[in-house]
Amino acid sequence: MVISYKCPGCGDDMVFDSESGMLVCHSCGRQDNIENIPEELRRARFSEDEAKEYHCQNCGAVLITEKETAATSCSFCGGAAVIADRLSGNLAPAKVIPFTISREEAAEAFKKWCRKGLLTPKGFMSADRIKSITGMYVPFWMYDLNSNVQVSARCTKSHTYTRGDYIYTETKYYDAFRDINLDYIKIPVDASEKMNDELMDKLEPYPYDQLKDFKTAYLAGYIAEKYNYDDEELFPRAKSRISGYIESFIDSTLSGYSSVNVKTKHIDTQKVKSFYVLLPVWMVNYNYKQKDYIFAMNGQTGKVVGKPPISSFKEILWFNGLALSIFAVWKIVAAVIGGGA
Incomplete structure (x- = not known):
């Protein structure tokens, strides 16, 4: 099953915003708390062979994914989608650290x-x-x-x-x-x-x-x-x-x-x-x-x-500079030892 999050206001895709921690629609500006997602945001349907392909619900394109892919975006319209059957049962993560850097x-x-x-x-x-x-x-x-x-x-x-x-x-x-x-x-x-x-x-x-x-x-x-x-x-x-x-x-x-x-x-x-x-x-x-x-x-x-x-x-300059620094330190040490003698 493919799940996408559609904005009830304008129908565009909503995405997770790293700064606010909310689901955000960049078209109309709507924001929804991720902890309490309204049922109307969920749009799901089944395809015949979900292990190999899914249909983008935004533009209708048929997209092929690798078997490991659990979430992706449409290469044609950029719409976001989560392939839910790959995140359920034994495949469901227990925890997640959300993005905080945009x-x-x-x-x-x-x-x-x-x-x-x-x-x-x-x-x-x-x-x-x-x-x-x-x-x-x-x-x-x-x-x-x-x-x-x-x-x-x-x-x-x-x-x-x-x-x-x-x-x-x-x-x-x-x-x-x-x-x-x-x-x-x-x-x-x-x-x-x-x-x-x-x-x-x-x-x-x-x-x-x-x-x-x-x-x-x-x-x-x-x-x-x-x-x-x-x-x-x-x-x-x-x-x-x-x-x-x-x-x-x-x-x-x-x-x-x-x-x-x-x-x-x-x-x-x-x-x-x-x-x-x-x-x-x-x-x-x-x-x-x-x-x-x-x-x-x-x-x-x-x-x-x-x-x-x-x-x-730069590598040659760095090594030459390091060699000159070592030589200069050695000269100072030699002068101190010689003066003490």
Whole structure:
């Protein structure tokens, strides 16, 4: 089933507005509270093969979508639609963080980010080659995890002192055992096959206190994807995401020793809870010298991630400047040492 939100006043599409948090009609200015959407805003019908196509209710065009697409816009008239059968049952997200950065704000923030590039080419920094900017809700699984950690180690503490003409080193040996219980909540893992995992990881953190109960109206005017991987498939990645934190905590409990030789280590991480969420991302397609560069922006915080091109000329200047700075510091240090001698 395809759901669209039509304005009762003029019949145009209503979209979710990131600034007001309301469903807004840009034609007549009507606004409706997303928490209490009138029934007359819902216009739904069934197509023969909804898994592959839907008919735009605004202009009647037949549109083909990929099987993962849950919300999209008509390529002919720009009308927004939510494909409800892909957001129901096991496919229904539990929570969503709505967009708070508008398309215009996202474009301006991206331009400012480009201008800060120390090693990017001057032409790239002008930021006037935005090919497209798309608001997308990306599927994530969130995990609450519990880790039970047991570690045994042989540790030493050494003390060196002088007595008479002799230097002594006294070493004490300790058998250390740690039984640790750790809880981690809301560990996010990107569940879309299309999205680059490294790019999505770098967009964090999101303000998870802004998670809201999912309502389809939040998707109006944006693209949304459903997950490709379920929570069981992504559980190993969730465990790997916290592995570094676990190791750091273990190290902190064994600090203060001269040496630590870990004899045994057992880490048992279990899933306490998992739930499916949609997180807001602005995807920016930027064209520079006939080559496309993809960047992502956190739709809540404005954080931008991606790899811009590097200017070879600026790179050489930077390294030469760094080398000259090091040489100058070395000369000062050498002069101080020589003067002291």
